[in-house]
Amino acid sequence: MACLSLLFVLSVILVFLVFPPCYVHGISCIQTERTALLSIKAGMWNNNNNDNNNQSFLSSWTGHDCCHWRGVSCNHETGHVTRLDLRYANNDPIPPSKLNSSLLQLHHLKHLDLSMNDFSGSPIPDFIGSLTKLEYLNLSNARFSGAIPHTLGNLSHLYYLDLNSKAASIVPYVDDLHWLSGMTSLHHLDLSGANLSNVHGLFHDIIMLPSLLVLKLSDAQLQADAVGIHNTTLLHHLNFTSLRVLDLSGNYHLNITLPQWLFHLNSLVHLDLSDCSLYGKLPVTIGNLSSLKVLSLSSNSFNGVIPESLGNLGILERLDLSQNNLNGSIPESLSNITNLKYFDLSHNKIGKLPKSIGRLQKLQRFDLSSNQVQGWIPASIGDLRNQQYLDLSWNMISGVIPESFGNLSFLQHFGGANLSQNAINGKLPESFGNLSQLQQLKMAGNGITGGLPESVGKLSSLWELDLSENNINGTLPKGMGNLCKLQTSDFTSNFISGGIDALVDGLSRCRENKNGTHSGSEDGLSTLSLGNNKLNDTVPDSIGQLSKLRVLNFSSNSLVGVLTESHFANLVNLEYLDFSYNSLQLNVSENWKPPFNCDAIRMCSCKVGPVFPTWVKTQTQLGDLCLSDAGISGNIPPWFWNLTSIPESFLNLSNNNLEGRLPTSLKKHIFFLFDLSSNRFEGPLPELDTSYLGVIYLNNNSFSGFIPSYFAAATFIQIFSLSDNHINGSIPSFFCNHTTLTLFDVSNNDMSGALPSCWTSTLALEIVNLSNNNFTGKIPDGLVSLTNLRSLHLRNNGFFGELPLSLKKASKLVTLDLGENKLSGSIPTWIGENLSSLIVLRLRSNYFEGIIPKQLSKLSSLQILDLAHNNLSGCIPHSFGDFRAMVVTNHNERWSLLPIVSEVFSSYGKWGDSPDIFGYLESLLISAKDLEMEYSKVLSLVTSIDLSNNKLSCELPEELTKLHGLHFLNLSYNLFNGMIPESIGDMKQLESLDLSNNNLFGTIPSSISTLNFLDYLNVSHNNLFGKIPSGTQLQSFDPSAYNWNHGLCGSPLQNCANETNLPIANEEGGKGDWTEMLWLYIGLAMGFIIGFWMIIGTIIMKKTIRIAYFQSIDKVYDWLYVKMVLYSRRLKSTFSRRN
Helix, strand or coil: CHHHHHHHHHHHHHHHHHCCCCCCCCCCCCHHHHHHHHHHHHHCCCCCCCCHHHHHHHCCCCCCCHHHCCCEEECCCCCCEEEEECCCCCCCCCCECCCCHHHHHCCCCCEEECCCCECCCCECCHHHHHCCCCCEEECCCCCCEEECCHHHHHCCCCCEEECCCCCCCCCEECCCCHHHHHCCCCCEEECCCCECCCCCCHHHHHCCCCCCCEEECCCCCCCHHHHCCCCCCHHHHCCCCCCCEEECCCCCCCCCCCCHHHHHCCCCCEEECCCCCCEEECCHHHHHCCCCCEEECCCCEEEEECCHHHHHCCCCCEEECCCCEEEEECCHHHHHCCCCCEEECCCCEEEECCHHHHHCCCCCEEECCCCCCEECCCHHHHHCCCCCEEECCCCEEEECCCHHHHHCCCCCCCCCEECCCCEEEECCCHHHHHCCCCCEEECCCCEEEECCCHHHHHCCCCCEEECCCCEEEECCCHHHHHCCCCCEEECCCCEEEECCHHHHHHHHCCHHHCCCCCCCCCCCCCEEECCCCEECCCCCHHHHHCCCCCEEECCCCCCEEEECHHHHCCCCCCCEEECCCCEEEECCCCCCCCCCCCCEEECCCCECCCCCCHHHHHCCCCCEEECCCCCCEECCCHHHHHCCCCCEEEEECCCCEEEEECCCEECCCEEEEEECCCCEEEECCCEECCCCCCEEECCCCEEEECCCHHHHHCCCCCEEECCCCEEEECCCHHHHHCCCCCEEECCCCEEEEECCCCCCCCCCCCEEECCCCEEEECCCHHHHCCCCCCEEECCCCEEEECCCHHHHHCCCCCEEECCCCEEEEECCCHHHHHCCCCCEEECCCCEEEECCCHHHHHCCCCCEEECCCCEEEECCCHHHHHCHHHHCCCCCCCCCEEEEECHHHHHHCCCCCCCCEEEEECCEEEEECCEEEEECCCHHHCCEEECCCCEECCECCHHHHHCCCCCEEECCCCCCEECCCHHHHHCCCCCEEECCCCEEEECCCHHHHHCCCCCEEECCCCEEEEECCCCHHHHHCCHHHCCCCCEEECCCCCCCCCHHHCCCCCCCCCHHHHHHHHHHHHHHHHHHHHHHHHHHHHHHHCHHHHHHHHHHHHHHHHHHHHHHHHHHHHHHHHHHHHC
8 A cells, every 4th residue: 555655656756757847737838838939029019118008918928827828829738839829909009029030949830920010121031931830820011021931832731821011011022932832721822912023923823722712912013924814724724713712903013804714713702803904894704703792893994884794693792893984874684683782883984873773672882973874863762771871973963863762761871872963953852851860961063953851950860961062042941950960061052041040059059069179079060161152141149159160151142240259259179260252240359369270261351450450360370361352451460470380371361451561571481372462562572482372463552673583483373463563674584484374464564675485385374464564576476376375465565566477376365455556467367267266356556457357257256356546448348247246145244254273272262162263354445435444344245346447448248237246336437438237227236336437428227226225326427418317315315426417417416407308217218219319310321321322323324414414503503693693783783772
C-alpha cells in the first residue's frame, strides 16, 4: 500500500516536471508561444506610448495563460496558439506597428488577422510563408508596401487570403501570380487595391484554382492585354465554375467589351464590373447568369437597349446599371424580377417608364434620375408599397402626379422622393398626406401649379421639403406649422402669397426649434427659404424664436413693415440672412449687438440708413455683405475695412449716397465681387488683391486716374465695369491676356489713345462698351472678331477707316453700335449675310457712302436700324419689307438683358437663391419723336428705322408698309420723291413718323388717320397738297408738322378756301384724281404730236399737196394783208375827221 502511495506521488511530481507550472486547469498555452506573443506585443501599436485605447486591447496580455489573452485562441487539446487577431478596430488615428519575426514560433497558427494596422510601408515579411498551417490570412489595409512575397504560395492549406489595400495610402504590388497555383484549397482571394499592372497571364493563373468561390480584384490597375482577360482559351480551361463572387470594379484601364467566359460562370451570385471602361451592348447571354443576386455594371460606357433576357435573372435583388449610355425603354420583362430590392438606372438615356413597374413589389430603392424619361408617371407606381427611396429627378416626366402616389406609405429613407427638374404639372394630390413616414420630398424645378394641399401638414416625419422653382400659388397651409421635424423648407421661386405668421408661429412652438444656443444637434429648422415669391405681409416677431435657423431667405417678395431687434432675438446659429428686395426697414438701436455672427448678410434694397450701420462691426465672420440701395449716406467708417477675419468676400454697397475716398490699399481683402457702383466716391482706385477677383463694379462714381497696373494679375476677372467716372489714359494691353473676361465696360470716361491690337479669338469677351470716350485710330481686327462677342458699343469716339473685314467672324453679335465716329467707306453686304444674330445695327453720324445693301434684310432678328447722318445715296431696297422682327408686333422681352454665366455669381448664391447667371442690361440712344432718348429696360420692345440726313432718293417702297410692328420711322432730310404710300395705314404700331424735308408730293393718305398710336408726325418741307385727313391725332399735332407744303389745308392749318375745287382726300384717296389729271396731260401732248407730224409728213411726201398747201398759205397771207391795209386806212380817215 505504501508502495502504491509512493508511486502516486512520483507520478504527480513527474507531471509537474514535464509540463510547465503555469498550467492551472485543463489546457494552457505553451511557454515558447507565450514568449513569442509578448515579443509581437512589443512591436504593435507603438506599445511604448500611453494611448489608452491601444493599451485596453493589450491590457489582457498579462499572466501565464496566453490562451485567454484578447485576440488569441488555442487548441483545446494541445494548447498551441491557432488564432491571432490583431485587427485595429478603433476609430482613432492608427499608431505605427512593426511585425516581429517571433511570429514564426507559432507553428500551429491557422488564423492570422493583421488588418487595418499601420506597418508604415514595410514589406510583407517573407516568413509568413513559413506558417504552413495557416488557413486564414488577412493583411488588408495594413499599409504594407513592396512586392507581395512569392513565399505565400507555400500556404497550401490557405482557404482565405485578403491582401486588400483599397483603404490604405500605401499599397503593395505583384510581379506575377504563378505562386497561386499551389493554393488548391483557396476559397477567398482578395487583391483589391494592390498594383497588378505588371502581372501577365493573371487569369490563366487564377482559373486553375478549383475551389475558388470569391475573387476580388477591384481597383487593382488591371491591364486588359497583360492579364489576358479576353483570352479565348479561358473558356476551355475554366476551373472555377463554382465561383460565386467576382469583383473587378474600378479597373478603369480595361477598356474592353464583356468577355464571353463570364456567362459560363453559372454559379455566380455577385458580379461587380463597375467603373471598368467597358463598352458595347449588353449581350443577350447575360440572362444565363440565373443565380445572380447582385449585378453591378455602373460607370461604364455600355450603349444600346437593355436586353429582354435580363428578366431571366429571377432571384436578382440588386441591379445597378447607372452611369452608362443605355437608351430605349425599361423592358417589360424586368417586371419578372420580383425579388428586386435595389434598382439604379441613373445617368443613362432611358426614355420610358413601363406601366408594369408596379409588379416589383419588393423594390425598396429605385433611382432613375438623370435620364430622358418622358410621359406621365404610371399609376402602378403606387403598387411599390415597400419603396423607401425614389429618385426620378432630371428627366422629362410630365403630367400630374397620380393619386396612387399616396400609397407609398414606407417612402421615407435616404432622399425620399426626388422628382426635381422635370416637367410635372398640375396640383399635388391630396393623398400626399398619407406618406406619414416620408422624410424627404424634393420636387424643385417642375411646373406644379395650384395651392399646396392641406394634407401636407400631416407629413409629421418630414425633415426636408424642397418645392422651389415651381408655379405654386395661394397661401401656405396652416398645418405646416405642425411639422416639427422639418429641418429644410425651400419654396424659392414660386407664386406663394399672403403671410407666414401661421407657419412661423407654429414652428417656433416646437421643442426641436428651441434651446439652440450654438447647438450641434441636427434637429430643428435650419433652412427656411421663401425667396422670390409674392409674400405681401409683415414678418412676424416669432421668427426670432427659431433658434436653430442657419439660413433665412425672404428675398424678392413684397414684404412690408419694420424689422426690430425682436425679429432676431434668438437666432444664435444664423449663418445666412437675406431680406433683399422687399419694402422693409430695419429699426434697431445704435448699440444693438446681434445674437448671430453671420457668414452672409444680404439686405439689398432694405432701408438700414441713414448712416452706415454700426452693428455690422460685430459680424467678424462676414464674407458676403449686400447693403445696396439701403439709404446710406456719408463716409464708410474706417473700422469697416478692418472688420472681418475672412479674407475672401463679396461686397455690394451700390446705389447709396456714400462718398469720400477709399483707403489707398485694400489688399488684405481677397474680393470675389466688389461693387461700389452708383455712389459718390472720388479719387484714385484703391489697390486691391486681384488674385481671385471675378467681378468689379465701380461705375457711376467720380473715380479718376489711370486704370491701375495691378489689374494685370486679375487672371480670374469676368466682369470689369468702370463706366461713368473720370478715368483717363488708354486701355492697358494686359486685358488681352485675361481669357476669362466676359464683360468690359469703360464707357463715359475721359480715356483716349488707340485700342490695343493684341485681342485674340481665344478670349471669352461677350460684351465690350467703350462709348463716349476719346479713343482714336482704326478699330482693331482682333477686337471685332471675338467669336463670343454679343454686344459691341464704340459710340461717340474718334475711330476712323472702313469697317474691319474680320467683323464678319462675330456671328453671335446682337448689338453693334458704332455711331458718332469718323468711319467711312460703304456698308458691307456681308453684315446681312454673316451677322445673322444682329438685333441692333447703329452706324449713325459717320461718313458712310454708297447705297444701302439689300442684304441687310436677311437680318431676320433686326429691330433697330440706324444709318442716319451719313452720305448714303440711292433707293431704299424693296427687300426692307422682309425684316421679320419688324413685321411682328410681339417681341422677345428679354433680349436686351444679356445673360452672363458666372462662377462668381454661382458662389454668390451658394446659400440662397441668388442667380449664377448675371444679366447685363443693354442701353441705346434712339432718335425718335424729335428727341434723342436712352432706352434700356424697354429696349427689347423697341423697333426703329432711322435713315434721316442722307442723300437717299426714289419713291418710298410700298414694301416698307409691311413692317406692321415698327414703332419709329425717320426718313427726313433726304431726296425722296413720289407719294406717301396709301398702305402706310397698315403700320398700326407706328408711334413716330418723320418724312420731313424731302420732295414728296400728292395728298396725305387718309389711312394715316387710323394709326392710333401715332404720337409724333412731321411731313413738313415737302410738296404735299390737299386737305389733311380727319383723325384724332392728325388734328392734334402742331401746325409746324405740316408747314412748307403750299397745297395743304385743313386743321390744324387754315381751312380750305374752296373745298369743292380742291383735290379732296376721299375714301379712295387723292391718288385716283392725280392719275386722271396726269393721263389728260399725256393725251393732249400725244394728240398734238401726232397731229403735227401727220400734217408735216403729208406735205413732205406729196408734191402736189405741198404746192397746194403753200399756195393756200399765200392766198391766206394776201387776204390778210389786204384786210389789214383797208382797216388801217379806215382808222386814219376816222382820226382825220375828229381832228
